[in-house]
Amino acid sequence: MSTDVVVKIEKVTKVFPRGNVIALQDIDLALVPGEFVSLIGPSGCGKSTLLRIVGDLIEPTSGTVTVNGKPARRARLDHDYGIVFQDAVLFDWRTVSKNIAVPLELLGWSREKRKQRVEEMLELVELAGFADHHPWQLSGGMQQRVSIARALAFEPALLLMDEPFGALDEMTRERLNLELLSIWQQLGSTVVFVTHSISEAVFLSTRVVVMSPRPGRIAGIVDIDLPAQRSVETREDPRYFELVTQVRELLRKRGEHLLPEEEAQLLETAE
Amino acid sequence: MSAVAIGVTKRGRGGGIGRAARRSAAVVLLLLALVGFYELYRWVWSSAGFTWPFVVDSTSMPHMWTILKAFGQPAQVNQPPLITILFHKSLFTAKEAIVGFGLGAIVGFGLGVILVHSRLLQRGFLPYIVASQTIPILAIAPMVVIWVNPRLPGPFQGWGSVAVIAAFLTFFPVTINTLRGLQSADPRALELMRTYAASRWTILWKLRVPTSMPYVFSALKLAATACVVGAIIGELPSGLQDGLGGAILNFNQYYSIEPQELWATNIAAALLGIVFFVTIVIAEKLIVRRAPENVG
Amino acid sequence: MTARAAGDRFVEWAPAIAVFVLGIALWEGAIAAFHIQQFLLPRPSDIGKTFWTSRHLLWPAGWYTFKEALGGFVIGSSLGVVCATIVARFEAIGTALMPVAIAASAIPIIAFAPIFDVWLNPLSPTSKMAIAGVLCFLPVLVNTLRGLQSASPRQIELMRSYAAGEVEIWRRVRVPTALPYLFTALKVASVLAMIGAVVGEYFGGAFNALGVLIRSDAQILDFRTAWAGILVASLLGLSLYGGVVLLERVVVRWAPENRGS
Numbered sequence: 001m002s003t004d005v006v007v008k009i010e011k012v013t014k015v016f017p018r019g020n021v022i023a024l025q026d027i028d029l030a031l032v033p034g035e036f037v038s039l040i041g042p043s044g045c046g047k048s049t050l051l052r053i054v055g056d057l058i059e060p061t062s063g064t065v066t067v068n069g070k071p072a073r074r075a076r077l078d079h080d081y082g083i084v085f086q087d088a089v090l091f092d093w094r095t096v097s098k099n100i101a102v103p104l105e106l107l108g109w110s111r112e113k114r115k116q117r118v119e120e121m122l123e124l125v126e127l128a129g130f131a132d133h134h135p136w137q138l139s140g141g142m143q144q145r146v147s148i149a150r151a152l153a154f155e156p157a158l159l160l161m162d163e164p165f166g167a168l169d170e171m172t173r174e175r176l177n178l179e180l181l182s183i184w185q186q187l188g189s190t191v192v193f194v195t196h197s198i199s200e201a202v203f204l205s206t207r208v209v210v211m212s213p214r215p216g217r218i219a220g221i222v223d224i225d226l227p228a229q230r231s232v233e234t235r236e237d238p239r240y241f242e243l244v245t246q247v248r249e250l251l252r253k254r255g256e257h258l259l260p261e262e263e264a265q266l267l268e269t270a271e
Numbered sequence: 272m273s274a275v276a277i278g279v280t281k282r283g284r285g286g287g288i289g290r291a292a293r294r295s296a297a298v299v300l301l302l303l304a305l306v307g308f309y310e311l312y313r314w315v316w317s318s319a320g321f322t323w324p325f326v327v328d329s330t331s332m333p334h335m336w337t338i339l340k341a342f343g344q345p346a347q348v349n350q351p352p353l354i355t356i357l358f359h360k361s362l363f364t365a366k367e368a369i370v371g372f373g374l375g376a377i378v379g380f381g382l383g384v385i386l387v388h389s390r391l392l393q394r395g396f397l398p399y400i401v402a403s404q405t406i407p408i409l410a411i412a413p414m415v416v417i418w419v420n421p422r423l424p425g426p427f428q429g430w431g432s433v434a435v436i437a438a439f440l441t442f443f444p445v446t447i448n449t450l451r452g453l454q455s456a457d458p459r460a461l462e463l464m465r466t467y468a469a470s471r472w473t474i475l476w477k478l479r480v481p482t483s484m485p486y487v488f489s490a491l492k493l494a495a496t497a498c499v500v501g502a503i504i505g506e507l508p509s510g511l512q513d514g515l516g517g518a519i520l521n522f523n524q525y526y527s528i529e530p531q532e533l534w535a536t537n538i539a540a541a542l543l544g545i546v547f548f549v550t551i552v553i554a555e556k557l558i559v560r561r562a563p564e565n566v567g
Numbered sequence: 568m569t570a571r572a573a574g575d576r577f578v579e580w581a582p583a584i585a586v587f588v589l590g591i592a593l594w595e596g597a598i599a600a601f602h603i604q605q606f607l608l609p610r611p612s613d614i615g616k617t618f619w620t621s622r623h624l625l626w627p628a629g630w631y632t633f634k635e636a637l638g639g640f641v642i643g644s645s646l647g648v649v650c651a652t653i654v655a656r657f658e659a660i661g662t663a664l665m666p667v668a669i670a671a672s673a674i675p676i677i678a679f680a681p682i683f684d685v686w687l688n689p690l691s692p693t694s695k696m697a698i699a700g701v702l703c704f705l706p707v708l709v710n711t712l713r714g715l716q717s718a719s720p721r722q723i724e725l726m727r728s729y730a731a732g733e734v735e736i737w738r739r740v741r742v743p744t745a746l747p748y749l750f751t752a753l754k755v756a757s758v759l760a761m762i763g764a765v766v767g768e769y770f771g772g773a774f775n776a777l778g779v780l781i782r783s784d785a786q787i788l789d790f791r792t793a794w795a796g797i798l799v800a801s802l803l804g805l806s807l808y809g810g811v812v813l814l815e816r817v818v819v820r821w822a823p824e825n826r827g828s
Contacts, residue, residue, distance in 0.1 A: 077730040091740070103729050106735060298670070324687065392582075398583045405761065405762070405801045406800070407804075496672065504766060523770065530685075544675050
């Protein structure tokens, strides 16, 4: 792992004029290549906002974001990242293959190359037989896999994910966690992963960034020193539990601002 | 758990009126712009002598001012000014339209209620309800007039048959939208009602009807236009002189002599349609604001 | 078509067919039983007979009027789409224009038929085409505009993450999203077009036009032929509507109504 920094967030502040909400205040964060970083925190801590700022979908009020050594806007225009949202945002009027091909079409790839890459992606997310299906014919989990395949289609070095598995049931979620880990290791990309779930954050990441709300700040960062190869057994590893507890404590401590419901929700997902 | 409530959009009193005022101003500006465009077109075409799509002169395109002036003058000697006459004719047509609206809305709503409870009936009758609108009512109008008129009680004679024609055009959008609205109830809310062993009637009134309100109002807006169109068209073969339809036929005959009178009548008809439409819009704002019905 | 799909289709249409058969039977029976004045509401069998025997008169007239309706439908709808596209592109105009367009659709346009007749020779089909066109223009404009404005913000965000420009966003997101709305409007317009043409002819039109025929038949109290003429008009209107529905099935395959398998 090189020591180049792939994403540098410096003193980023975001204030939403309506209601004078300070969504983020003086955020500093640096990601090295190949990292898997989770952003976790209660509602209103700004994690999704931060993700969007990195993706140049929202502009920060002050501060800078550098991706691959370029300003965030340049990085977006250069297609340096892929993004996955909580709902799959697939186009109903296209088949699964055509949906995955959208970014490739925009990048001007030839039909040959597109076809080949789409097939590779389908293999990767294990949806090879569904190339000609339409989104409504797939389950929620399958739609998300298509969404991930689409995000990775042009092999971006950076992957931004905004609670991609939030709308799925626990079992599908755990399965997709494993798939995502395997894909991440195969491709060696850097991942920024927003989640509500402590267990998911610890299971997937190399680092967990805990954020607190009002104003949005980084409460603390937990290094996850679990082995690189993770599996179902990892969830029973005592070290895993220790780390989960560590994250939970951090959330609690800096969560004096947390409303009872928010805290309960966070603690629930750690089970 | 989750309360199944029909949401009501609250809008601050002041904000609502301010926005309405601004919108009205925009509309007035747009109207003035349209009039300006009309006059401009007229000036360009008549100066240049273009003959396509049609020759422009004071007969084919009277000046807006001439039309407006015509409102103030009598159409024929020894008669009140045109605007008074048109006003009374509009009221007459409005009467037909309102009765037609009421009739059509009740029938339409009733049909929607009946159909929502049976897929079989839907499949059986919907195609014909849709097809009924492809029948040019103008063609049936004479027959309706001849058949319905003698069967109507005294005060309804004559214009009553026109109301029936207006109802014919009205019931269709109401039926379709009521059906869609009644069907749009959240399946989970329906399940909830069943756990209360609620009867079909209760489910209908406490759940389906409130959920269908947006659809019903959108239908009523369409119906408002339809009943006016129906009333005007219905008058044409009926020989009734007292309404706008009759006025259109009349002034059409004298068009070459006094073109502005037909234009004035058309403006009156347009205004009638808009008034009906706006009435429903206002009614919607009042009713929907006042009646949130919560279930569960 | 698989056996199951055929079976499903049958179940779907059987009630409607049953109602049709029952309805016709009742109609015939009621007229016979109650001695309803036949000159006003002829028996279906009589109408059917006249439909066939007067076909040299009615069918060409129907075709003539249908062409007017079709012309108006195509021109009016195309204009509606073009204007909707322009208005959607410049959002400021859109928000200002929407209430006006909606109010305009409250105007009984048919009342302007005589004026169209004055402008464009009443005997020429163009005047009726114009009425049909105006009737089609408004619903297509309003609905297409709504469709173009209804792309989900998430989809737009996704496209921006791909650094897609306005043109690309239009091509790949806004237009496909608007198609179902467009077809809803086209279905409404198809019915309005035929009605507009026939009603327009009532105010005056060529002698071989369907509306004129129906009117004169009714005036001489030949209701049998009038009803046969109405049948022709209705069938033609339905066929235009049916054409749009078929086209929709092909173009908008993803709409919930059209989802097959």
